[in-house]
Amino acid sequence: MGLLQHQFSKEFRDIVDFVYNQHFVLDQKLKKEYTDYQKMRMRxxxxYNLSFLEISYRLDDKTIFHEYSLWLMSLMMNLMPHVGLTRMKEKMVLHYQLMKEAFKIIKVYDNIDIINQMIDDAILSTNNFQNYAYDAFVTDDRFGLMRRKYLDYLLKHDSKSAMNFIMELFNAGFTLDEIYIDIIQKVMVEVGQLWHRGDIGVAEEHFITVATQSVLSQFYPIIFSTTKKNLRLLSCSVGNELHEMGIRMISDLFEYHGWDTLYLGAAVPKKSILESIESERPHVVALSVTMPQHLLLCRDIALEIKTKYPDVLVGVGGRAFTMTNEIWKTWNVDLYATDARKLIQLSEEKVIRVD
Structure with a gap:
């Protein structure tokens, strides 16, 4: 059995209860350090932490939990800098040790050795943690200052100026690909990092996302007026995935480049995806995953698509794949790319070969 598959099983509750309760038994300081709200969030x-361990185990990709342990340590330091690095390391190492102890007592996985290896790696990563490095939000390339200016408008809640600025760039000759990929996409990555560092809150992040969706909507008359190539794309986010802006932008650019697109949105059930493929017969199906917990479902959907519709090209992408050891290479998929520009290029090359 697994944690994702049996989230309400007795074994799952027992694992969580054990780790939670033992934290306070072994670390008496926590009772004073944590408020009631923090204790609730701790549980x-x-x-959440166990779900990442689970998906790493079931996909046989230790990189997922390794990358998550780095991300988690950085997040905790940003949320509670007053705790200090040494104390935070102590708390996280204890957390992982309690997870190991729980799995010894409560039978959940068949191969406990793999679980122990992943937890030991997380302990090592935590002890060696110094500073989780992000890709720089560079200002020294052709688009850097434009990204900075656009983001500054949004951080000031000046949606109108942000919208006008992006349209000015388009009217000045910047292509839609450049605006979407080199400016907007990288700004949204930076926004996520600002939240992770604690520089902005959830409400601020959501405002920027909604404002940017409005900014991009002004291009729809242009996007939907291009000459079509008799090529069809179906795209969506899988599972209970609510992050859908990236795949929406990819769909926009496919449409702009002459494809007919059917964008299904976020949290699309597998049954609905398959029914849409049956009725629409797309050349390419693009599946997006942001949270690694949905990778397993993505793999299963891709496999079923290729089994039922072998001529349909299946492409995958999204932040979750960047946390893996190139796991898509072991799946029955045809395409992987980190941005729409590359995915469109690969799709048109492969569609020509298939057709």
């Missing part, structure tokens, strides 16, 4: 976080 939720234990469930």
């Amino acid at each position: 939720e976080d234990i469930e």
